[in-house]
Amino acid sequence: MKKWVTSLIAILFMLSGCSEKDDATSQTIDQESQGERTEVVFWHAMSGDLEKTLNEIVNDFNNSQSEIVVKPVFQGTYEEALTKFNAVAGTKDSPTIMQTFEIGTKYMIESGKIEPIQTYIDKEDYDVSQWEANIVNYYTVNGKIYSMPFNSSTPVLIYNKEAFKEVGLNPEKPPMTYSELKAAAKKLTKDGRYGFTILNYGWFFEELLAVQGGLYVDKENGRAGEATKAIFNGQEGLQVFQLISDMYKEGTFYNVGQNWDDMRAAFQSGKVAMYLDSSAGVRTVIDNSSFDVGVSYLPIPDDVERQGVIIGGASLWLMKDVDQSKKDAAWEFMKYLTTPEVQAKWHVNTGYFAVNPSAYDLPLVKEQWGKYPQLSVTVNQLKETKSTPATQGALISVFPQARQRIVSAMESLYQGVDPQKALDQAAKEVSRELEIAQKR
Numbered sequence: 001m002k003k004w005v006t007s008l009i010a011i012l013f014m015l016s017g018c019s020e021k022d023d024a025t026s027q028t029i030d031q032e033s034q035g036e037r038t039e040v041v042f043w044h045a046m047s048g049d050l051e052k053t054l055n056e057i058v059n060d061f062n063n064s065q066s067e068i069v070v071k072p073v074f075q076g077t078y079e080e081a082l083t084k085f086n087a088v089a090g091t092k093d094s095p096t097i098m099q100t101f102e103i104g105t106k107y108m109i110e111s112g113k114i115e116p117i118q119t120y121i122d123k124e125d126y127d128v129s130q131w132e133a134n135i136v137n138y139y140t141v142n143g144k145i146y147s148m149p150f151n152s153s154t155p156v157l158i159y160n161k162e163a164f165k166e167v168g169l170n171p172e173k174p175p176m177t178y179s180e181l182k183a184a185a186k187k188l189t190k191d192g193r194y195g196f197t198i199l200n201y202g203w204f205f206e207e208l209l210a211v212q213g214g215l216y217v218d219k220e221n222g223r224a225g226e227a228t229k230a231i232f233n234g235q236e237g238l239q240v241f242q243l244i245s246d247m248y249k250e251g252t253f254y255n256v257g258q259n260w261d262d263m264r265a266a267f268q269s270g271k272v273a274m275y276l277d278s279s280a281g282v283r284t285v286i287d288n289s290s291f292d293v294g295v296s297y298l299p300i301p302d303d304v305e306r307q308g309v310i311i312g313g314a315s316l317w318l319m320k321d322v323d324q325s326k327k328d329a330a331w332e333f334m335k336y337l338t339t340p341e342v343q344a345k346w347h348v349n350t351g352y353f354a355v356n357p358s359a360y361d362l363p364l365v366k367e368q369w370g371k372y373p374q375l376s377v378t379v380n381q382l383k384e385t386k387s388t389p390a391t392q393g394a395l396i397s398v399f400p401q402a403r404q405r406i407v408s409a410m411e412s413l414y415q416g417v418d419p420q421k422a423l424d425q426a427a428k429e430v431s432r433e434l435e436i437a438q439k440r
Contacts, residue, residue: 037069038329043085043095045078045314046151053349061336068329078104078314079400089113090321096330099150101314102138103399106222108317109146110397115320118144120331131338132357134385137392138311141223147315148334151352153280154309155207156378157299161292163188163273174274174296178243181274181299185252188273194254196247196274199263200410202403203312204276205232205240210390211298212236213307216402217434222395226438230402230430233423239301241409241419248414255414258407264288278312279378280351286372295374297381308385310393313352351375353382398433405429 046054051074058070075081078101088094090113100108108114121128128136128145135149161171167187175181185195198204206216214236217227247253254272256263264281266272268289276298277285286293300306316337318330336342343359346352348368359365360379369376385391396402409426413419 037067038325040068040070040097040326040330040333041095042070042072042097042099042333043075043081044072044099045075045081045101046099047074050151050350053346057337057342057345060342061333064336068332070333082107086111089319094319094322096319096322096326097333098317098319099314100147100317102312102393103403105139105141105146105315106395106397106399109141113320114146115318115327116144116146117148117318117331117334118146121145126335130358131355132353132382134308134382134387134391135311135353135355137387139315140392141395147317148338149311149355150314150316150337151280151346151350152311152313152355153278153352154312154378154382155204155276155298156279156282156381157274157296158267158277158282158285159274159294159296160188160267160270160289161294163193163270163291164294171292171294174294175299176297177302178239178299179302182243182247182250182252185247185274186250189252193270194272195252197254197256197263197266197272198244198276198410199256199260200258200407202406205237205406205410206394207276207298207309207312208240209236210310210393211300211307212239212304213388213390215390216394217396217430220389221392223389223392227394227396228431228434228438230427230434232406232430233420233427236304237423238420239304241413241423244410245413245419279353279382280313282374282378283351283372286374293374295377297377306384307388308391309381310391311353311382347375353379357383396434398430398437401433402430405433 042058044054055072058072062069073095075084081098082100082104085098089111120126131149135152136145139145139147139149157174159174164171167190169184169187175184181196188195209216209232214232214234215221216230216232218229218231219225219227221227244253248255254266256266256272263275264277264285267275267285282295298309316334318327338355340356340358340362343354343356344362344364347354347359348364354360405426409422412422
């Protein structure tokens with residue numbers, strides 16, 4: 001691996017206290033027969049209930065045939081897992097499959113240690129049209145699909161329907177534009193309750209930019225060549241920052257900080273009536289709220305045509321420097337993961353999108369949507385997304401730093417900094433990061 005890549009990843013993901021959980025031992029197959037099978041080591045970052053569901057799916061696969069055994073191994077957060085990957089990639093300790101978050105895409109490609117799944121797609125003439133195009137687009141670079149989409153999500157507007165009724169708003173007509181959002185927030189702000197909040201997190205800014213068709217960096221969001229400059233400080237980005245600044249000054253916006261749990265707690269306790277969340281969190285929020293919860297699309301400026309959302313979450317990467325038999329086995333497992341039946345289980349148990357939309361037609365999903373009709377809203381928003389460089393997402397290697405620059409810029413708004421100045425400063429810093437990365 002190139003020295004500059006090593007240096008970069010060390011800077012990006014230097015975290016301490018990494019610990020591994022040996023959950024691979026949950027396999028239910030006969031241990032004596034494992035020696036006759038091709039072993040696929042699967043590094044992942046799914047914890048809690050997500051890990052439980054993942055292990056169940058792996059067990060089902062292992063028990064469905066007798067030639068392959070997949071061993072899932074939890075490696076901590078995405079950042080922690082990537083740090084470990086950097087240490088073992090290309091060695092005998094390398095996993096066969098690695099789960100990496102979407103903003104690690106460019107790094108994984110440039111590492112030189114992965115086998116694009118396009119290799120197998122071409123070899124088998126595999127039909128990728130069965131996958132959700134607006135998910136696959138993110139992981140497609142120069143016409144080549146590099147990784148297998150797995151756990152995918154997008155942001156949505158979540159709101160308190162009872163609070164809407166209380167102030168005379170129609171709970172079945174959530175705000176779709178900035179002016180509607182501001183007007184609703186004014187009515188909802190009363191008796192210690194705020195109308196709206198956004199987590200101080202770069203992902204939400206990226207999404208609010210893309211839904212307007214705004215680009216994050218030049219060169220068509222880094223999709224038409226190596227990005228050299230941040231351009232998110234244009235009109236689209238300014239409208240996002242101006243919205244936050246205006247609502248904060250009006251007293252209708254609650255500064256919730258950077259913690260996801262704090263944000264959801266503020267909503268569930270009635271501290272805030274509307275906020276943005278990940279589609280993967282919808283079911284959990286509904287289950288833990290004492291009131292009726294509504295879900296809607298991302299609001300957009302009044303004079304803008306809606307473009308759609310960027311896919312978030314993570315995908316699965318196949319390692320290049322492992323035995324061919326292991327790569328072949330890993331591909332079989334990947335195909336299994338994207339079958340409608342498996343994706344239906346994954347969707348209803350986790351809230352993540354089904355990579356294979358046929359899953360939505362199965363009884364398991366229809367039954368779940370009957371209980372949680374809000375889930376269909378998240379799917380429809382994704383389906384209606386237009387495929388453009390904006391909604392495909394930016395492709396840069398310095399995304400973690402870029403997101404932190406945006407967080408700092410967002411937080412400066414609460415100190416009264418002019419929205420354009422805050423954005424310009426962040427863009428200048430990200431452009432500098434891009435320049436440094438290219439020189440390494």
